[in-house]
Amino acid sequence: SYVLTQPPSVSVAPGKTARITCGGNNIGSKSVHWYQQKPGQAPVLVIYDDSDRPSGIPERFSGSNSGNTATLTISRVEAGDEADYYCQVWDSSSDHYVFGTGTKVTVL
Amino acid sequence: QLQLQESGPGLVKPSETPSLTCTVSGGSISSTSYYWGWIRQPPGKRLEWIGSIYYSGRTYYNPSLKSRVTISVDTSKNQFSLKLSSVTAADTAVYYCARHILGYCSTSSCYLNWFDPWGQGTLVTVSS
Numbered sequence: 001s002y003v004l005t006q007p008p009s010v011s012v013a014p015g016k017t018a019r020i021t022c023g024g025n026n027i028g029s030k031s032v033h034w035y036q037q038k039p040g041q042a043p044v045l046v047i048y049d050d051s052d053r054p055s056g057i058p059e060r061f062s063g064s065n066s067g068n069t070a071t072l073t074i075s076r077v078e079a080g081d082e083a084d085y086y087c088q089v090w091d092s093s094s095d096h097y098v099f100g101t102g103t104k105v106t107v108l
Numbered sequence: 109q110l111q112l113q114e115s116g117p118g119l120v121k122p123s124e125t126p127s128l129t130c131t132v133s134g135g136s137i138s139s140t141s142y143y144w145g146w147i148r149q150p151p152g153k154r155l156e157w158i159g160s161i162y163y164s165g166r167t168y169y170n171p172s173l174k175s176r177v178t179i180s181v182d183t184s185k186n187q188f189s190l191k192l193s194s195v196t197a198a199d200t201a202v203y204y205c206a207r208h209i210l211g212y213c214s215t216s217s218c219y220l221n222w223f224d225p226w227g228q229g230t231l232v233t234v235s236s
């Protein structure tokens with residue numbers, strides 16, 4: 001089945017930029033969605049269709065997708081951005097909705 | 109505002125078949141634009157899609173769980189449910205329900221998109 005690989009952790013200072021990658025075979029040909037999950041809470045959609053933001057999500061959150069890597073970028077990081085982040089795609093070969101391994105973002 | 113709320117047994121014994129229900133409020137489960145999905149998350153692990161259902165009853169299941177999963181819908185109650193048979197400790201997880209956005213359908217299949225919004229989740233622990 002399709003595998004999505006994310007770095008286990010990313011650390012970033014407040015006010016700086018965090019980049020979270022999601023690697024998959026030819027992922028650039030798929031639509032990638034990103035979720036934020038804070039401890040003890042349900043996931044929240046932060047990016048859909050590679051780079052679109054749902055209403056209520058700050059402009060600081062952006063996404064891109066090309067080749068074998070999709071990227072979630074968080075600009076001007078705030079303490080409240082500390083969370084786990086998951087990417088998700090549809091694997092057409094198995095008709096299966098796949099989540100990435102998850103990345104824990106720590107704000108220093 | 110659309111809200112989803114899971115309910116479930118909490119603690120179940122190995123080999124049992126627990127049933128979980130998701131109640132949708134603030135919108136109709138019979139909308140033609142959405143499927144309704146179940147996702148689970150074992151403690152400290154990643155999210156795993158279990159399956160999704162349309163108001164008509166059409167379902168899609170995770171191939172690795174398909175033999176043990178049944179998802180059904182009750183439009184009169186604005187609810188959908190999950191049954192997972194022959195559970196083991198490996199099925200211990202927080203179970204979430206979520207709206208699954210419909211992309212497009214061909215003559216044979218539908219393509220679904222992202223999950224939004226999600227319920228708060230319910231913990232199911234499998235232990236004797």
